[in-house]
Amino acid sequence: MPPPLRVLLLITELDPGGAEKQLFHLATGLDRSRFDPRVLCLRGFGAVGEALVKAGVPAETLGMKRKWDIGAPFRLKRKLVELKPDILHSFLFHANMLGRLVARRAGVRVVIGSVRVCETRKHHLMWDRLTQGQMDCETCVCEAVREYTERVAGIEAGKLVVVRNGVELPALEGIDRSRPEALFVGRLEPQKDLRTLLAAWPLVRKRVPDARLRIVGKGPQEAELRALGVEGVDWCGFHEDVAPFWRSARALVLPSKWEGLPNVVLEAMSWGLPVVATAVGGSVELVREGKTGYLAAPGEPLTLADRVARVLEDQDMARAMGNAGRELAGSEYTISGMVKANEELYDRLLRQKV
Template sequence: MCGQPDAPLVAHLIYRLDFGGLENLLVERINRMPAHAYRHAVVCLLDHTDFAKRISKPDVQLYALHKQSGLSLATHAALFKLLRRLRPAILHTYNLAAMEYAPAALLAGVPARINGMHGREATDPEGRNRKHNLLRRLMLPFYDCCYANSGAMLSWSRDVIGVPEHKSALLANGIDAERFRPRADAEARPDFGFGPGCRVIGSVGRVQDVKDHATLVEAFALLRARAPQQAANLRLAIVGDGPLLPNLREQVRSLGLEGLVWLPGARSDVAEILRGLDMYVISSIAEGTPGSVLEAMASNLPVVGTRVGGVPEVVAEGVTGQLVSPRDPQAMAEALARYVDDPILAAAHGAAGRARVLTHYSMPAMVAGYQALYDSLCQRKTPFRKSIESCVE
């Protein structure tokens, strides 16, 4: 039998458990990883929202440290005490926000420590902030592995931060291609209140600086002005909550787009919503491997994306979508216009996108990759796991 009755605990340290691509894939891995292999706890530096209800696996522990702004040494102490009590085999931290807590884990006796680089901050989209990069370098000795979820991020971590090859790995995102699928012929299409006959451009993601939805809204306004004949049937849907949602609603109002742009906030029916779109856009200024783009591709949608981070690795330009420079609403409008003008091209790119997801970004492969990393570290660093038999097939 693979695994142990008393499976090792993985403590996932995340800034906040809320609607987002990183958070969604974290929950998917927890739900899908075999229960006999690992137990899981999610520790939030801030807090969590109702998004936590998406964790369907029983007995997943959830904690909130309510970190104050700044250094907040009390948060380091609180994490130390929590880890001493939980005794996890692995601390898995996510992105820069959680990276500095590895020393507390080491002092608490956590045998293995992993940091995942899933993207960069809006204030430093290209990873040039000297203080941030100094922190990353200072933390390297405390980690056994610093993986990335895109080839671009992996190269940057090795070349700029100096992550040694034996401590680095590429763990690509995966998508549930059964849940995210094309709309069946007999399946009703959601209209989002727009009515029949509309062509809907969509985007899904937390409404925050790094996603730069303001550029998307501006591009939509430019697209309507460029194509007045089609403008009557063009609509925009931006799904997600976040600190900039009020600003985005004000931008829509100021551009005279009320009634043409749907801003519902966070939704739990994203797969169904994607089946109601005609094309997908990601306007981010920084990304790892964007799970939302993979979900859109799995749903047969052509993609217009910004040429940042791991987006060009996912979107094959001229095959599954088009790439434009970030913060360039004119270029984004022109790319969208190509799909508006040529529905056959849009359909061809959408079908090629789903085929690419099925070939390169499967959910079982993603889960197996993370489990293999956990297994290798437990074999190496946790005495009671020396004889573990890998569950990965």
């Protein structure tokens, strides 16, 4: 039997986040008889790095102190020459760019990037387009991201492959959704558009007077959002373990301006929650209108308020939607399916190099 193929997973950082969770599941899920995974992050290390080491996956940091560290390309090249990976698979923009810059020069046979959102930053789109010749392939988390990346970033269609995120189905124990409670989980930043949700919330409470909105997360907008003084809102801060919030919420609300395939929606579905989300990115693929939740146009508090109120008003409907979402997540968005899709991609690209 030939030795396992060396796979280096390169990511910007390893603090808890959607991309980091998927990388963890990929690194720990790859068939060790065929693949030998290692993880390298550009800066920091974080809880995900510690979890990887605990799970037996070698992981380390390149030690970048800032985004533009002129010594980083040289350190990465030395590391690639040392490790001799057959495959370099990068996650997030800075890892994508740095990996492409040096991988070929270090003798890496297969170079794969990844796109996780419908990117709006023009300089990110430009650099993705200009460096596409230095990669073999770019994975996209959903069809919406694939189509957008081809059309807007100008990446060749033949280099884009959809590999969906995966999620585990937790045991539904200790569930109490008797209260009309909506939940937001994520960073408090402009992309998530909490301002629209907070503008919608008084309208929700006109129809459901005892409704509560629980906001789990932190971010640069926290102070200004709290200062709005919206009633019926609980600011819960960041929690590494969100399970207690999933158990008590009746619905997840995600009012984003843009998205990829949001892990938070998949997690909500895995917990049997209906989802009210804006019709952006992969949310359109996950939220089946009237079946697993509702969609609203971004930036429209009136529509968002109506959809949230519908779910909070009718506990039986919310339960049925949640069950349908959990079934969808368990059949089409599994971790084993995500790992298998990557393994098949690695095999195919390496065969093309022979």
